[in-house]
Amino acid sequence: xxxxxxxxxxxxxxxxxxxxxxxxxxxxxxxxxxxxxxxxxxxxxxxxxxxxxxxxxxxxxxxxxxxxxxxxxxxxxxxxxxxxxxxxxxxxxxxxxxxxxxxxxxxxxxxxxxxxxxxxxxxxxxxxxxxxxxxxxxxxxxxxxxxxxxxxxxxxxxxxxxxxxxxxxxxxxxxxxxxxxxxxxxxxxxxxxxxxxxxxxxxxxxxxxxxxxxxxxxxxxxxxxxxxxxxxxxxxxxxxxxxxxxxxxxxxxxxxxxxxxxxxxxxxxxxxxxxxxxxxxxxxxxxxxxxxxxxxxxxxxxxxxxxxxxxxxxxxxxxxxxxxxxxxxxxxxxxxxxxxxxxxxxxxxxxxxxxxxxxxxxxxxxxxxxxxxxxxxxxxxxxxxxxxxxxxxxxxxxxxxxxxxxxxxxxxxxxxxxxxxxxxxxxxxxxxxxxxxxxxxx
Numbered sequence: 001x002x003x004x005x006x007x008x009x010x011x012x013x014x015x016x017x018x019x020x021x022x023x024x025x026x027x028x029x030x031x032x033x034x035x036x037x038x039x040x041x042x043x044x045x046x047x048x049x050x051x052x053x054x055x056x057x058x059x060x061x062x063x064x065x066x067x068x069x070x071x072x073x074x075x076x077x078x079x080x081x082x083x084x085x086x087x088x089x090x091x092x093x094x095x096x097x098x099x100x101x102x103x104x105x106x107x108x109x110x111x112x113x114x115x116x117x118x119x120x121x122x123x124x125x126x127x128x129x130x131x132x133x134x135x136x137x138x139x140x141x142x143x144x145x146x147x148x149x150x151x152x153x154x155x156x157x158x159x160x161x162x163x164x165x166x167x168x169x170x171x172x173x174x175x176x177x178x179x180x181x182x183x184x185x186x187x188x189x190x191x192x193x194x195x196x197x198x199x200x201x202x203x204x205x206x207x208x209x210x211x212x213x214x215x216x217x218x219x220x221x222x223x224x225x226x227x228x229x230x231x232x233x234x235x236x237x238x239x240x241x242x243x244x245x246x247x248x249x250x251x252x253x254x255x256x257x258x259x260x261x262x263x264x265x266x267x268x269x270x271x272x273x274x275x276x277x278x279x280x281x282x283x284x285x286x287x288x289x290x291x292x293x294x295x296x297x298x299x300x301x302x303x304x305x306x307x308x309x310x311x312x313x314x315x316x317x318x319x320x321x322x323x324x325x326x327x328x329x330x331x332x333x334x335x336x337x338x339x340x341x342x343x344x345x346x347x348x349x350x351x352x353x354x355x356x357x358x359x360x361x362x363x364x365x366x367x368x369x370x371x372x373x374x375x376x377x378x379x380x381x382x383x384x385x386x387x388x389x390x391x392x393x394x395x396x397x398x399x400x401x402x403x404x405x406x407x408x409x410x411x412x413x414x415x416x417x418x419x420x421x422x423x424x425x426x427x428x429x430x431x432x433x434x435x436x437x438x439x440x441x442x
Contacts, residue, residue: 029164029204029252030057030122032064037071037118037161039152040126043168043234044072047378048241049248050124052302054378055371056249056318059297060258062428067421070378071114071385078127078148079103080110092140099147107151114385120161124206124248125152128168128190129234137186146193153201163203164252167191169212169244173233176224178216206251208244215243215311228311230304238305246314258321258357259294266327286439288325288333293432298357300367309358321357325350325437336436337361344440363433370427377420384413 030036036057038050047070054068076082079091084106091102115123131145132138149165156163168191170184178184191209198205212228219226229240236244259275268283276294298321301309309315328347335342335356342361345354358364388409393402 028057028254029162030066032061033066034064034121035067035069035119036122036124037069037115037120038124038126039115040072040124040166041076041130042072042074043129043236043241044070044126045074045382046072046235046241047375047382048236048238048302049244051371051374051378052242052245052299052305053124053249055367055374056245056254056299058374058424058428059299059367059370060255062296062425062430068374068378069118069120069381071118072126073114075130076127077131078125078145078152079106079131080148081106081130083110083114091144099144103144103148103151107148107155111152111155115156116159120156120159122164123156123161124164124166125149126166126168128187128194129171132183132186132190134171134183135186136182137189142190142193145190146197149194149197150201153197153203157201157203163201164206165194165198165203166206166248166251167194167209169208169236169240170216171233172216172229172236172240174225174227176220178220179213184213204252206248208247208251211247211312212240212243219311230307238302239308239311242302242305242308242314243312246308246312246318250317254318256317256320258296258298258319260320260322260324260353261290261292262324262326263288263290264327265325271324271326286329286331288435288437290435291432292435294321294363294430297367297370297428297430298360298364300364300371301358302371303368315355315357319357320355321360321363322353323350323356323435324353329439331442332440333437334440335359336438337363337433339434339436350437363430366427366431370424373420373424373427377417377424380413380416380420384410384417388413 038044044050050070057066073082079086081088086102086106091099094102127149128145131141133141153163153165168187170178170187171181172178173181175181188209191207195205195207216228219228229236231237231240257275260273261276261278262270262272263278263281264271265283265288268281270278270281275296276292279291281290282288299319328350330347332344332346333350334344337360340361343359388406391406
C-alpha cells in the first residue's frame with residue numbers, strides 16, 4: 001500500500017475532504033418510500049452511525065415515507081459468520097469452486113433470515129473489521145471477503161434492493177502513524193478490493209476509511225495520543241461515529257442545505273429564501289423580526305459528539321441552516337427564537353451568512369427530541385429481533401405456551417416500534433417560529 005508521509009498529510013487531508021464532498025454528483029441515494037436496512041458487524045450493532053444517518057434523512061425529508069432497520073451483529077463478517085456459522089478453516093483453504101459454494105450457502109442463509117424478510121429497497125453493508133482478522137494482509141482471507149461481498153450484492157440485487165458497500169473505518173490505536181499500522185494497511189487493501197467488487201456488481205461504493213484516516217493523521221501530527229473517536233480502537237463512540245456518518249452521507253450524495261433566508265435590513269425586504277418561507281418581517285430601531293417556516297429541520301447532532309464538529313466539516317457539508325442579513329450597521333445582535341435567546345452574532349457574520357444549525361433553540365430542541373426517539377425505536381427493534389424473535393428456547397421449554405408468549409411479546413414490541421415511528425414523524429414536521437434580532441448595547 002502506498003504510504004502517506006506526515007509532511008504531506010495536510011494536502012492529502014484537504015484533498016480527501018474535497019473527494020468526500022463530491023464523491024457522488026446527483027441525487028441522494030435514499031428516496032421517498034424506501035425501506036432501509038443497515039447490515040454489518042458490532043460497529044453497526046452499536047446503533048450510532050446508523051442512527052445519525054437515519055436522523056439526517058428523516059429531518060431533511062420530513063414528508064418522505066421511510067423505514068429504517070439495523071441488523072448489525074457483533075463479530076460478524078461478510079460471509080455472515082455469526083448468522084450461518086460456516087467452517088472458516090475450510091472456507092479459507094477451499095479451492096474457488098468449493099469456496100463459492102460455501103459462500104453461497106452461508107450468505108444465502110444469513111440474508112434469508114435477517115434481511116430479506118424486511119423487504120428492503122436499500123441496504124448498506126459494512127464489513128471488513130473482523131474479516132481481516134486484525135492481522136497483516138492475508139490473501140486467502142481477502143479472497144473469501146471479496147467473494148462474499150460479491151455474493152451479498154448478487155442476492156440483494158436479485159431481490160430488487162439498491163446496495164451501498166461501505167468500507168470499514170481505520171483502527172484507532174493511539175500512535176502518531178496509524179497509517180503504518182499493519183492492520184490498517186490490511187484494511188486499506190480490503191477496502192480497495194471492495195471498490196472492485198462494487199464496480200463489477202454495479203452497486204455504490206463508499207470509502208470512509210480515507211477521510212477518517214486523514215483526520216487521525218492531522219490530529220496525531222500535533223499530539224500522538226490525540227483521541228478522535230471517543231470509544232476504543234475498533235469501536236468509535238459518538239464523535240467517531242458522527243465522523244463516519246458524515247463520510248457515508250457525503251458518499252451517498254447527501255446535500256448540505258437545510259434552508260436559507262436572506263433579508264435586506266435597509267430595504268426592509270426579504271431578498272431571497274430557499275427551503276423556507278419568511279413572513280411578517282419588521283425592521284424597527286435596529287431590531288429585526290420575522291416568522292420562518294422551514295421545509296426541513298436541521299440534522300440533530302448527538303450531544304455526546306460535539307467534538308466531531310471541530311474535526312470534520314460536518315455542518316458545512318450536511319447541515320447548513322442559514323440566516324443572512326445585509327444592510328446592518330455592524331454591531332452585535334442577540335438572536336431570539338420564540339422568545340428564547342439562542343446566541344449572539346455580529347453584523348459582519350450575518351452579512352456573510354450565519355449557520356444556525358446547532359443554535360436555533362426550539363428548532364434544535366425539536367430535532368433532538370426526534371433523535372432520542374429514533375434511538376429508542378432502534379433499541380426496541382434490536383430487542384425484538386435479537387432478544388425475542390431469535391431467542392432459542394431450550395428443548396424442555398419449547399411448548400405451545402412458550403411460543404404464544406413469544407408471539408405476544410413480538411406483537412407488543414411491534415406496537416411500541418409503530419408508536420415510536422408515529423412520534424418521530426410528528427417531531428420531524430417543521431413548525432413556524434418567530435425570529436428576533438436585537439442590537440446589543442456596546
